[in-house]
Amino acid sequence: MRPAFDEAEELSLLRGTMRRFVNDHMPRPEAARWDAESIFPVEVFRKLAALGVFGLSIPEEYGGAGRNIPATMIVIEELSRRGVAMSIPYVLAACYGGMNILECGNEDQKRALLPKCAAGELMLAFGVTEPDVGGDVASVKTTARRTGDVIKVNGTKRYITGANIADYIYTLVRSDDALPRYKNLSILLIPRTAKGVEIRKLDMLGLRSGAWTTEIIFDDVEVSVQNIVGGEAGWNEGWSYIAGPGLDVEKLEVGAIALGIAEAAVDDAWEYAETREQFGKPISNYxxxxxxxADARTDLHACRLMLYSAAGLAQAGRPCGIESSMAKLFICERAKQVVLNCQLIFGAYGCDLDLDMQRYVRDILILPIAGGSSAIQRNNLANRMRLRL
Known part of the structure; x- marks a missing residue:
């Protein structure tokens, strides 16, 4: 299937490189096993890092290949066509790590961490959601109490992706109860292995890769003030970091995963329809x-246009909050319907645990919720476009 638009030559070359990588190093039986056994394929991850694609979110001065958001989305999309076992760890390094530290870290943090992200040697989990906090991010209850140069953290995060393999948890905390809402939040880099950090695997319907969906308990976890994202200037400035451009790009990351999964489902359904015969002819005759x-291909075309249009705005440094919310909403909802229709084309085979279609269904059902639900995106859009209350 040709691209939905004329990609720059370097982007088309990257897409071809990623498709060859997937075919060579992520065979279907292995992808199915990674899902069934919740495996993080470390050796494949290292081979992916050797391609240099983790540096696509990071400027050359910090060891990257140059910040290129459309290229980063291509990597996520193409990896996701074979499942999330590799695309989610890629996001943890290139996006949660590279993009967040680049945007929000101080110079010391950038110099120390970004070269490792670019090499695929450091991953961050995004520690925001809590048992009682989903879309209302500013209401987090995890606390950080500072005494001199030591910060003590207590609380619980839930539905955090990849904390079991991440090096740090990029953790939103309530750092000062005396200050007003939005002015009392900070972000801390909490090492996964720090004393008092307990990570529990949650048994989820989909996204069952080796980057687990987790619950994290912080019990008197102590970190240094050097772990404040942005340094001293970042104390009580966490809301400006969470609500900044990085969150807009996170929506696109989720959209790219959804698009890749839907593309795989359509490719499989297309081939199945041409080879499955009923009443003496292929079902593609009906x-x-x-x-x-035809509708599925049309939806994929629209999804690609929305994803890469918003990614282009982000790359240019232009405001893209509205466009990224639109893209996340539209892509995840349409991709969900596309995959469910492809399952119908497969009939009973679409429910067979030995085939990939059932995995596409399980994974796609999570994505309209992940990274800000569809309802939240609709609220964001109405608010940002100033629809009168």
């Missing part, structure tokens, strides 16, 4: 099937 597949 109008209902033809229409479902």
């Amino acid at each position: 109008q209902n099937i033809r229409h479902m597949l």
